[in-house]
Amino acid sequence: MRKRVLLGAAAALAVAAPAHAVPTDFKAEADALLKKSFPDAGPGAAVIVTEHGKRVYEAGQGLADVNAKTKITPETVFRIGSITKQFSAAIMLQLVAEGKISLDDKLSKFLPDYPKPGADATIAELLNHTVGVQSYTDIPGWMDEKHTAKAYTTEQMIAEFKDLPSPSRPGEKWAYNNGGYVLVGAVIEKVTGKPWYQNVEERIARPLGLKTIQYGIVEDRMPHMAKGYTLTDDKVAASQKIHMSVPHAAGALIGSVEDLAKWDAALRHGKVIPAELYARMNSPTKLPDGSTEPYGFGMGMRDLRGHEALGHGGGIFGFVTDSIYLPKEDVFVAVFSNSDRPATSPGLVLQKLAAMAIGDPYPSFQKAALDTKAVEPWVGLYKVKDGERRVFLRDGKLITQRTGGGELEALSGGNGRYFYDNSLTWFELKRDAAGTPVMAMYQQGAATAEETPRAGPIPAELPVADVPRATLESYAGLYDTPAGRLTVALPASGPMTVMLEGQQAIPVLAVTQTEFRLVGVDARIEFKAENGKVVGATIKQGGRDLPAKRAN
Numbered sequence: 001m002r003k004r005v006l007l008g009a010a011a012a013l014a015v016a017a018p019a020h021a022v023p024t025d026f027k028a029e030a031d032a033l034l035k036k037s038f039p040d041a042g043p044g045a046a047v048i049v050t051e052h053g054k055r056v057y058e059a060g061q062g063l064a065d066v067n068a069k070t071k072i073t074p075e076t077v078f079r080i081g082s083i084t085k086q087f088s089a090a091i092m093l094q095l096v097a098e099g100k101i102s103l104d105d106k107l108s109k110f111l112p113d114y115p116k117p118g119a120d121a122t123i124a125e126l127l128n129h130t131v132g133v134q135s136y137t138d139i140p141g142w143m144d145e146k147h148t149a150k151a152y153t154t155e156q157m158i159a160e161f162k163d164l165p166s167p168s169r170p171g172e173k174w175a176y177n178n179g180g181y182v183l184v185g186a187v188i189e190k191v192t193g194k195p196w197y198q199n200v201e202e203r204i205a206r207p208l209g210l211k212t213i214q215y216g217i218v219e220d221r222m223p224h225m226a227k228g229y230t231l232t233d234d235k236v237a238a239s240q241k242i243h244m245s246v247p248h249a250a251g252a253l254i255g256s257v258e259d260l261a262k263w264d265a266a267l268r269h270g271k272v273i274p275a276e277l278y279a280r281m282n283s284p285t286k287l288p289d290g291s292t293e294p295y296g297f298g299m300g301m302r303d304l305r306g307h308e309a310l311g312h313g314g315g316i317f318g319f320v321t322d323s324i325y326l327p328k329e330d331v332f333v334a335v336f337s338n339s340d341r342p343a344t345s346p347g348l349v350l351q352k353l354a355a356m357a358i359g360d361p362y363p364s365f366q367k368a369a370l371d372t373k374a375v376e377p378w379v380g381l382y383k384v385k386d387g388e389r390r391v392f393l394r395d396g397k398l399i400t401q402r403t404g405g406g407e408l409e410a411l412s413g414g415n416g417r418y419f420y421d422n423s424l425t426w427f428e429l430k431r432d433a434a435g436t437p438v439m440a441m442y443q444q445g446a447a448t449a450e451e452t453p454r455a456g457p458i459p460a461e462l463p464v465a466d467v468p469r470a471t472l473e474s475y476a477g478l479y480d481t482p483a484g485r486l487t488v489a490l491p492a493s494g495p496m497t498v499m500l501e502g503q504q505a506i507p508v509l510a511v512t513q514t515e516f517r518l519v520g521v522d523a524r525i526e527f528k529a530e531n532g533k534v535v536g537a538t539i540k541q542g543g544r545d546l547p548a549k550r551a552n
Contacts, residue, residue: 022049022056022331022357029356034061037349042236043229043339044072045346048257049357050332053265056357058258064226064338066236074258077212077225078336079244080321081251081314083260086281087213088184088249089127089298090267091199093277096123100191103127103280107183110190114162114183121170121180123187127297128285130171131180134164140480140549148317149241154189154196157182157248174285174293178250181298185249196249208266213255216244222254226338228318239318239340251316257334264325264332282310304351305360306447313347315340322347329358341502344422351424351445362424362445365413370398378429378437381459382452387542390458391439400427404542406521462517465510472496474534475527479548481539486548488525488537498525498539 023029030049038044044062048055060072095101101123108119118133125131136142139161152160161179168175185196192199197215205213212222219225228239244252255263266272273281282299284292294301302309304326311324320342323334333354335346355361372393382389387403398410398418410418410427419426424445432438432453440449472490479486484501491497498518499505508516508525515526523541525548527534539546 022051023359026356027057030057030353031059033349033352033356034059037344038062038337039343042066043337043342045335045337045342045349046072046074046076046078046257047335047349047353048074048261048333049353050261050265051357052330053269055258055261057353062338064224066227066229072226072338073224075224075256076336076338077219077222077254077256078321078338079216079219079228079251079314079316079319080253080255080260080336081247081316081319082178083312083314083321083323084247084249084251084253085181085298086267086312087200087204087253087263087298088181088188088196089281090272091188091196091203092123092127092184093273093281093297094203095188095191097274097277101187107131107187110187111158111183114158117166117169118162118183121183124297125170126180126184126187128174128293128295129177129180130174130285130287131177131183132166132168132170132172132175133177133179133183134161134166135175135177135179136161136182137178138482139164140482141485141551143484145240145242148246149243150246151243152245152248154182154186154248157245158186172288174287174295178247181250182248188249197252200253204263204272208262208271210255210259210263212259213253213263216247216252216254219244219254224256225254226319228316229339230318231339231341236339242317247316251314257336260323260334261332264323264334268325268327268330268332303446305355305362305445307358307360309354320346322350324350324354326354326358331357333357348422348424355445360447363426363442365411365417365419365426368412368414370396370412372396372398375429378439378454380437380454380457382439383455384441384450384452388455389439389441389452392458401520401522404522404544462511465512467510467513471513474529475537477534478551479537480551481546481548483546485551486537486539495519 034047038061042062046060049057058074060074060076062072064070064072064076096103103124105123107114107121121131188196188199229236230239281297283296284294284301286292299310300312307326308328309324309326313322318340319338320340321336325332333350335350337346352362375398379392390401392399399407400410401407408420410420413419416429417426426442428440430438430440437454438451440451442449476488476490487499489497495507495509497505497507506521507519509519510516515524517524523539525537525539527537535550537548
C-alpha cells in the first residue's frame with residue numbers, strides 16, 4: 001500500500017466533518033415514517049440517528065414482546081445478525097496493527113489441517129468474502145431447525161463445511177460467505193487463545209462502554225431483550241430456534257441501536273483501529289478481472305442519492321437490522337426490527353431517515369388514478385443493462401418486469417410519474433427530442449435517472465405444452481437448494497406451483513415436457529430424471545442457475 005494513500009486516510013479521520021444541521025422538522029417526519037412503517041400491536045423497530053456522534057433522534061415503535069405487550073424503546077436489545085462482521089473484522093485488524101497477524105498470512109498458518117484450496121486463502125480474503133470456501137448457510141437443508149437449534153464448538157462448525165467442494169479458488173470471485181467469517185473467528189481464537197466473543201468484550205465492548213454488545217448466548221438473561229418473530233400463514237409467530245454458536249463470528253452478537261451508534265462513532269473517529277487499516281476496511285474489493293465489489297472488511301459501500309455511504313445489515317431468525325454512515329455529513333442511522341418478516345424493510349426505513357437527516361429526502365408520491373390511455377404509447381420492451389424491461393397493462397394496472405425479476409405493479413403518482421409500493425424506486429414516462437417514448441428510471445430513488453427508449457413491442461409468449469398429469473405428479477415433491485427448501489405442488493385443479501422457502505407459491509406453465517416458466521416471474525424450472533426417476537431440477541433466472549436436489 002502506497003504511503004500517500006495512508007496519509008490521505010489519516011487526514012480523513014483527523015479532519016472534522018463539515019457543518020451540517022438536521023432539518024428542524026425532522027423529528028415530526030421521522031415519527032410519522034416510523035408510525036406508518038411498523039404496527040403498534042405487533043413486532044416493530046428501534047431507530048437512532050446521530051450527527052457528529054450526538055443523538056438527534058431515537059425512538060421505538062411496536063412491541064418487543066407481543067404477548068406481554070412490552071413496547072420497543074431505543075434501549076431494547078436485538079440480535080444484530082451480520083452487523084457482527086464489522087466487530088470481528090475490527091478485532092482482526094487490531095491484531096494486524098499489533099503485528100500478530102498479516103493480511104497476507106494464509107489460513108493454513110493458523111489452521112494447518114484445513115484442506116486446500118481454502119487453506120491458501122489469505123486473511124484479507126477471509127475478511128472481504130473472496131475466500132472461496134463453502135458457506136455453510138448455503139448448504140441445501142442445513143439451516144433447518146434440526147441443525148440450527150444445536151450448540152457447536154468452533155471446530156464443529158468448521159467441520160460442517162471444510163471438506164465440501166470449494167465454489168471458487170481464494171481471491172478469484174466475490175461471494176458473501178458466512179463460513180469465511182467462522183474462519184475469521186477461528187483465527188482470532190488461535191492467535192489470542194480466547195474465544196472470539198471474549199475478544200469482542202475485552203477489546204471493544206468494555207473499553208467503549210457498550211453494555212449490550214454481547215455474545216447472543218446470554219440473551220435469555222439480557223435486560224430489555226426483544227423476542228424474535230416471523231410470519232406463519234400471515235400470522236405473527238415465534239421465529240425458528242437458533243443456538244447463537246451457529247452464526248458465530250459471522251452474526252452472533254446482540255445489542256441496542258444506542259450502543260451500535262456509540263460503536264460506529266468510535267470506529268469512524270479513530271478509537272478502534274489505525275487510520276490506514278480503517279481505510280482498508282472501507283475500501284472496495286478489487287477482483288482479478290479488474291472489476292470491484294463494494295465491500296471491504298466487514299463493511300459495505302453504497303450510494304444514497306449521490307452521497308457516499310458505508311454500513312452493514314443483518315438478517316437472522318427473528319430479526320432484521322440495518323445501519324448506515326454518511327462520512328461527509330458525519331451522520332449515522334440504525335434501524336433494528338424484531339421480525340424476520342417485518343411489516344416494512346428496516347433498510348427502506350433507514351434510507352428514508354438518512355436522506356431526511358441530510359436534507360435530501362426521497363421524492364414522495366400520493367397514489368392517483370391510472371390513465372391507461374395515456375400510458376399505452378409506452379407499453380413495450382426496453383433494453384437495459386444486463387437484460388430488458390417489459391412494460392404492459394393488465395386488468396387496468398400498469399405492470400413492469402425486468403429480466404430475472406417478478407411482475408411489479410406501478411402506481412400512478414400523477415404528472416407522468418409512477419412508483420412502487422414499499423420501494424424507493426420510481427420512474428417517469430416521457431418522450432425524447434425525436435418523440436420516442438422514453439422510460440426514465442430512478443433506481444432506489446437515485447438523484448439521476450437511467451433513461452431508456454422504447455425498443456419495440458413485447459414478444460409473444462411461448463405456447464403452453466400439454467404435459468400428462470402422471471408426469472406432473474412425478475415432479476411434485478420437496479427439493480433442497482442453496483437458497484432453501486423448494487416445494488413443487490400439484491393441486492387437484494389449476495396449474496402446478498413452485499414455492500421457495502419463505503416465499504409465496506408461484507404457478508408454472510409447461511414450455512416442454514420437462515421445462516416450465518414461472519407465471520409473473522422471469523424464470524424457468526427444468527426437471528431432471530435418471531433411470532426414469534426425477535432426481536432434481538434447475539431454476540434458471542437472470543442468467544444464473546440454481547440447482548435443486550430431490551429431497552423425498
